Amino acid sequence: MSAPLVFDRPLLRARRARAAALGPATFLIDRVADDLVERLSAVLRRFELAVDLGTPTDAIARALAASNAVGCIVRADALGPSGHPGLSVVADEEALPFRDASLDLVVSGLALQFINDLPGTLAQVRRALKPDGLFIAALAGGDTLTELRQSFATAEAEIQGGISPRIAPFADLRDIGALLQRAGFALPVTDVERITVRYGSAFELMYDLRRMGAANALIERRRLPLLRATLLRMADAYAARFADADGRIRATFEIVWLSGWAPHESQQKPLAPGAAKHRLADALGVAEIPAGDKAEP
Numbered sequence: 154m155s156a157p158l159v160f161d162r163p164l165l166r167a168r169r170a171r172a173a174a175l176g177p178a179t180f181l182i183d184r185v186a187d188d189l190v191e192r193l194s195a196v197l198r199r200f201e202l203a204v205d206l207g208t209p210t211d212a213i214a215r216a217l218a219a220s221n222a223v224g225c226i227v228r229a230d231a232l233g234p235s236g237h238p239g240l241s242v243v244a245d246e247e248a249l250p251f252r253d254a255s256l257d258l259v260v261s262g263l264a265l266q267f268i269n270d271l272p273g274t275l276a277q278v279r280r281a282l283k284p285d286g287l288f289i290a291a292l293a294g295g296d297t298l299t300e301l302r303q304s305f306a307t308a309e310a311e312i313q314g315g316i317s318p319r320i321a322p323f324a325d326l327r328d329i330g331a332l333l334q335r336a337g338f339a340l341p342v343t344d345v346e347r348i349t350v351r352y353g354s355a356f357e358l359m360y361d362l363r364r365m366g367a368a369n370a371l372i373e374r375r376r377l378p379l380l381r382a383t384l385l386r387m388a389d390a391y392a393a394r395f396a397d398a399d400g401r402i403r404a405t406f407e408i409v410w411l412s413g414w415a416p417h418e419s420q421q422k423p424l425a426p427g428a429a430k431h432r433l434a435d436a437l438g439v440a441e442i443p444a445g446d447k448a449e450p
Contacts, residue, residue: 156270159322161370162245165267166231169209169366178364179210181406184348185262185291186212190220192289192410200258200287204229206278207246207264209366214239223258246274251281261290266323267370275336285417288338293323294345294407300395301358301404308387317375329411338413339420348406355391358404
């Protein structure tokens with residue numbers, strides 16, 4: 154059964170091209186790139202062949218090159234070569250062109266939240282990794298832009314009598330962990346970071362989203378132009394509910410981090426049930442009570 158189509162992928166590519174022409178807003182992806190390199194520094198090994206999958210700028214590729222953590226870095230991007238030095242291939246994140254067990258490392262920054270078939274992409278990444286190869290990525294989580302989502306819902310309900318999809322339904326942390334296991338990754342790890350960015354108005358936030366290539370690309374989006382009255386009411390609702398004392402509004406970006414390894418016999422494995430050599434009661438210094446018995450008062 155094919156995955157449901159949530160995102161208009163051709164429109165996403167067009168939005169990214171427009172963002173590059175406008176002059177991209179890169180503060181968020183630059184931070185993700187720095188954090189990714191820091192996380193990778195805890196892995197005491199060098200990765201000879203790495204793929205940067207779908208990251209909307211070359212921030213991660215540049216950060217990896219400067220860290221000396223990898224040998225060859227290949228950018229896989231649906232928009233093709235970006236003018237930056239280094240190897241690149243034209244590839245959609247939903248249809249990877251890499252042969253099985255060919256890569257040492259796959260990384261991705263703020264791209265996989267716009268995948269229609271995320272389980273399928275994770276399975277492809279898993280197959281493309283060599284045994285004991287590493288996958289590490291960051292994507293937008295479920296609370297990203299929650300303030301903008303709520304403000305648009307308020308405005309549309311009041312002005313237009315109903316709401317329409319405006320903000321993407323980003324993945325939940327628990328769901329991501331389950332998808333890593335389903336794709337066959339060993340030692341899966343997920344965690345989340347919340348970043349609050351402040352703006353002078355909701356309009357400044359929306360302009361930044363355009364410059365990130367992250368404007369609404371949902372297939373079920375309302376196709377009619379946004380009413381001026383709705384837009385103004387949204388901005389008023391945003392300022393009323395999510396402004397600080399100085400009048401500046403808050404915007405939440407939730408970054409979900411995920412990592413996993415292609416299985417290898419050298420990796421740690423959980424002990425089989427009953428394989429423990431010491432009793433927990435002895436370690437805790439307490440008396441062991443058989444199942445079904447009650448502790449004495």
